[in-house]
Amino acid sequence: MYKYDEYDQAIVDARVEEFRDQCNRRLSGEMTEDQFKPLRLMNGLYLQLHAYMLRVAVPYGTLDSRQMHMLAHIARKYDRGYGHFTTRQNLQYNWIKLDDAADILAELATVEMHAIQTSGNCIRNISADQYAGAAADEVADPRPYAELLRQWSTFHPEFLLLPRKFKIAVIGADEDRAAMKLHDIGLKLVRNAAGALGFEVYVGGGQGRTPMVAPLIREFLPADDLVSYLEACLRVYNRYGRRDNLYKARIKILVHEIGADEYRRQVEEEYLHVKTLGLDPPAAELERIAAMFALPPLDPNAPGEIERSDPDFALWLDQQVVDHKVPGHAIVTISLKPTGGIPGDASADQIDAMAKLAQVFSHDELRVTHAQNIVLPHVRKADLYAIWTRLEETGLATPNLDLVTDIIACPGLDYCALANARSIPLAQKITERFANLDRQRDLGEVKLKISGCINACGHHHAGHIGILGVDRKGEENYQLSFGGSGAEDASVGKIIGPGFSEDGVVDAVEKALETYRGIRVEGERFLDTYRRVGPEPFKAAIYEKAPA
Incomplete structure (x- = not known):
């Protein structure tokens, strides 16, 4: 995995001391909250309902044991004894005191970690396939390119104040395990007919109020041209992205409004200019980065038989x-x-x-x-x-990967000031309703995702079953959507009808899954059955009585 060089460490250490001074000025009253807010957000520090939340960057999701031990240490010393791993492959602490924030960042810096660009209208943490470098189905390890993009985007002077936050994902296989097409830019490593390595480039995906699957902008981008091409993509967005309307500021809106063909034309035109600037690294630098992601010494003759008597x-x-x-x-x-x-x-x-x-x-x-x-x-x-x-x-052996209880959920109204409804208690109730593992395995792959508000931090749009918390006349209410996917068959779910109370939506999920069991054909996932028959059989079962 990547190790800091002298420049990385110097950048992180300098940022810690700068932020320490900013925190001290806020605590002393020299700075107002309005003045402090943009500064703390640059360092991943949010003010939520009950306390500050700190979001720690985990570039492309890769950690070593000393970094994990440090995350545990911080949870004990500065939080309430736990951490929350996020869909951006980061970690959040929900009970941080402002007095401790700079000390936490200083301790993180000792193990090559930080919270830089985990917030704000900038290029956020680059995400990647969690099986990168190990998966049998990948064309190449995407992490060296994710690291290259991390270095390019960190403190990029032109892209620190974008119209809106910006998220990039890189994968190296046909199977999309990182929801690549639902990112502002999604990159997929491929080889062309001549065997050369390059990328399919998707631009304009996202969730939130206007969920969209990113269209393909470039069928084959030579890998050596990656930085120049993404520089062109961001320049066009930075030039024309809306700054007058928060809800229309994401690149997906720009691509949608001018059309993928026109966006592509402008990017290609900009790319011709950017390519003359020498932004792409020399081959030796990419080789240096790639060498840090070499496979560990694995014995290909290691025994492959596994005793399964238990x-x-x-x-x-x-x-x-x-x-x-x-x-x-x-x-x-x-x-x-x-x-x-x-x-x-x-x-x-x-x-x-x-x-x-x-x-x-x-x-x-x-x-x-x-x-x-x-x-x-x-x-x-x-x-x-x-x-x-x-x-x-240690209570970590639950065998439910990709089953109905393997739920993605945001913190919701228990923590977040933006939320309309609670996500956590709902997720807990659903796991309890479907606690029987035989039942879960019989249902097969069901991607269930819960968001406490329209910002979609729980990725409900991409759920085979998605649940969105809304406010209905001061009461928490939950809308159901079916048919979403964040995988290579990416799609946006559709709301099926009126919402439910917390208990009512748990019952509705159960009715939907029992309906699926009754009408599926052999080998079909819930998503496949829904796509084949449409919403009507599910709506008939769920709304046989007035919704709660």
């Missing part, structure tokens, strides 16, 4: 483990979605436990996933039983 272990193995590209090895997903738990939360002890597992069994590497889980990417199959045993001891 039925609980076998169940976990089937649900949470996929093959590595090196024989005899596997990729393990650790679920942060126990029955009755808060999606994405992990206690300090659990964070420490995962760090130790990575150190002992996964060549000191972990990944945060887009779905708010944790991955051990490089595990010997011979060690899987030992890993499962330790996960059982």
Whole structure:
């Protein structure tokens, strides 16, 4: 994984001291909250309902054990003993005191971590496939390019005050595990007919008030031209993106209003100029970065047989483990979605436990996933039983990857000042309703996602089943949508009818899934059945009585 050079460390250390001075001036009253707000947001510090929230960057979701141990330490010392892993592959602390904020950033800096550009109208944390570098199906590891973009975008003088926040995802396989087409820019590594490496470039995806799937802007961009082309994409957006209307400021609105063809034409024109500026790194620099992402020393002759006599272990193995590209090895997903738990939360002890597992069994590497889980990417199959045993001891062995209880949820009204409704209690009730694992496995893949407001931090638009919390005359109300997907078959879900109370929407989800069980054909997921038959059978079952 990438290690800081002297420039990286100097940048982060300088930012910590700058922010320490800003915090001191706010605490002393020299600076008002209105003056302080843009400064704290530049450092990932939000003011939520009850306390400050700090969002820590985890570039492309990759961590080592010392960084995980530091996250656990901060949770104990400065928060309430836990952290929340997010869909942007970051980590948030929800109970931060302003007096401690600079000290936290200073401690993070000692393990090559920061909170820079995790907030504000800038290029946010670059995300990537959590299986990157380990997946058998990838064309190439996308993380060196994600790191290149991190370096290009950090403190970019032209792109620190964009019309709106900007998110980029990079993947290296046909299977999209990072919701790439729902980003402002999505990049997919491909090879052309001559075998050259390049990118498919998608621009103008996003969720929120106007969800859109990004159109394909460039079928093949040579990999060596990546920085210049993205510079052109951002320049066109920065020039024409709306600054007069917060709700129409994202690049998806620009691409939609002028059309993908016109946006493409302007980008190609700008690209011809940008390419003359020498922004793309020399081959030696990309090679330096790529060398840090080399596979660890894995033995291709490691034994591949796994003893499956323990039925609980076998169940976990089937649900949470996929093959590595090196024989005899596997990729393990650790679920942060126990029955009755808060999606994405992990206690300090659990964070420490995962760090130790990575150190002992996964060549000191972990990944945060887009779905708010944790991955051990490089595990010997011979060690899987030992890993499962330790996960059982720490409450991290729930075998529910991609099942109905593997819920994505935002913090909702329990924490967020923007939310209209609570997400966490609803997620807990759904996991309790579907706690039976046999039932979950019979239902198969069901991507359920919950947002507490229209900003869609819980990605409800991309859920096979999406739930949106709204305010209905002062009461929390929940709208159901079906048919969304954040995968390679990306689509935006459609609202099926009137909303429900908290308990009512749990009942509605259950009725929808039981309807699916009754009409599916062999091999169909819930999403496939819905796309085949449409909403009517589900609406008939859900609204057989007046909605609660």
